Amino acid sequence: xxxxxxxxxxxxxxxxxxxxxxxxxxxxxxxxxxxxxxxxxxxxxxxxxxxxxxxxxxxxxxxxxxxxxxxxxxxxxxxxxxxxxxxxxxxxxxxxxxxxxxxxxxxxxxxxxxxxxxxxxxxxxxxxxxxxxxxxxxxxxx
Amino acid sequence: xxxxxxxxxxxxxxxxxxxxxxxxxxxxxxxxxxxxxxxxxxxxxxxxxxxxxxxxxxxxxxxxxxxxxxxxxxxxxxxxxxxxxxxxxxxxxxxxxxxxxxxxxxxxxxxxxxxxxxxxxxxxxxxxxxxxxxxxxxxxxx
DNA sequence: AGTTGAACCTCTAGTGGCTAGAGGATGTAT
DNA sequence: ATACATCCTCTAGCCACTAGAGGTTCAACT
Numbered sequence: 001x002x003x004x005x006x007x008x009x010x011x012x013x014x015x016x017x018x019x020x021x022x023x024x025x026x027x028x029x030x031x032x033x034x035x036x037x038x039x040x041x042x043x044x045x046x047x048x049x050x051x052x053x054x055x056x057x058x059x060x061x062x063x064x065x066x067x068x069x070x071x072x073x074x075x076x077x078x079x080x081x082x083x084x085x086x087x088x089x090x091x092x093x094x095x096x097x098x099x100x101x102x103x104x105x106x107x108x109x110x111x112x113x114x115x116x117x118x119x120x121x122x123x124x125x126x127x128x129x130x131x132x133x134x135x136x137x138x139x140x141x142x
Numbered sequence: 143x144x145x146x147x148x149x150x151x152x153x154x155x156x157x158x159x160x161x162x163x164x165x166x167x168x169x170x171x172x173x174x175x176x177x178x179x180x181x182x183x184x185x186x187x188x189x190x191x192x193x194x195x196x197x198x199x200x201x202x203x204x205x206x207x208x209x210x211x212x213x214x215x216x217x218x219x220x221x222x223x224x225x226x227x228x229x230x231x232x233x234x235x236x237x238x239x240x241x242x243x244x245x246x247x248x249x250x251x252x253x254x255x256x257x258x259x260x261x262x263x264x265x266x267x268x269x270x271x272x273x274x275x276x277x278x279x280x281x282x283x284x
Numbered sequence: 285a286g287t288t289g290a291a292c293c294t295c296t297a298g299t300g301g302c303t304a305g306a307g308g309a310t311g312t313a314t
Numbered sequence: 315a316t317a318c319a320t321c322c323t324c325t326a327g328c329c330a331c332t333a334g335a336g337g338t339t340c341a342a343c344t
Contacts, residue, residue: 003340005291015292016332024330035339037292046270054269057244061330067269074261081265082255089248096241099234102200106231113224119216123223127196127209128188145311147320157321158303166301177310179321203301 001031001039011048018048026051026061026068059088143173143181153190160190168193168203168210201230 008015021027027047030038047068054064063084070081105126112122150157163169169189172180189210196206205226212223247268254264 003291014332017330019294020331033339035292037339050270055330057247057269058241067266070260070263071266071270074259076260078255078258078260078263078265081260081263082252082257085248085252085255085265089245089252092241092245092248096238096245099200099238099241102198103231103234103238105199106227106234110224110227110231113220113227115224116220117216118212118218118220118223121212121220121223123220123227124209124213127199128192128213145320156303159301161323162302175310177321179310197301 001041002045004038004040007040007045007048010045011052013048013052021048021051024061026065057088058092059084063088143183144187146180146182149182149187149190152187153194155190155194163190163193166203168207199230200234201226205230 002010004015004018007013008018018027022029027044030040030044032038050068050071051064054067055061059067066084067081070076070078109123109126118124144152146157146160149155150160160169164171169186172182172186174180192210192213193206196209197203201209208226209223212218212220251265251268260266
């Protein structure tokens, strides 16, 4: 039986985050000691590891909820899990493409910086320059 | 003189976002009509464009505040602006590296999915499998 | 058995960067 | 004069945590 702190260490999670997951019902309410402290078993380690690993792969908590639910029904067809993963992959690919465009622009900016006064600064100039603007208006999240 | 709605259209910003920028003092308080509606001039278009463009390049609002401040002092040396841009470039590069690792894992996951029952699903298996876990605990933001 | 002190508890509020909606006032075109 | 799109303020919500106040419990050591 693990304390919340030890569960946190084992899974690379913060203690508060575990309590937060309990609050939003992503983790179940664990058993408690007489004094009211949480105690965890192996099932909880597995579940939390699954959650953390999924988070590291960029899945949203909602997607993880779905995936956990699928895992609880071993006889259902798995194309839903596959679809969730494919959606995630698409999102990651879009983010990469976006960031690569940013990298190109930022690279140009810093390489053209003359090191003079701010009045002549390429960095500020590029930022100011409307014409050099990326043409879409999706923001950085996309 | 532009209404807030027209400024929004011109710069690809939402109306609420402009008011939010005013609230956090990133945009100055504009003039008002008799009736209390905001009216904007060219200086505001430029400033907001600068902000939006910087956001698209992934700069935080705090970084943008610094950049705007630098732009207001044309005789100062520009290495600060350069440093901010370089920091941003580093961050973008780190994010790209991270996302590329995710892409690899997700790709493996979806390509190994057999299309059978969830009990045999590679997607869920990989997520469950502790050993296959990315070894660092930085989360997706890093 | 008593004492220390780290780790636990609940609760509230804050982060970034917006976004949404209620409920009402204004501006402009007809 | 009237319609109605747009504007106003204010509050609350989103995601996924994170931080801190103020108090309690547990385990180890004397």
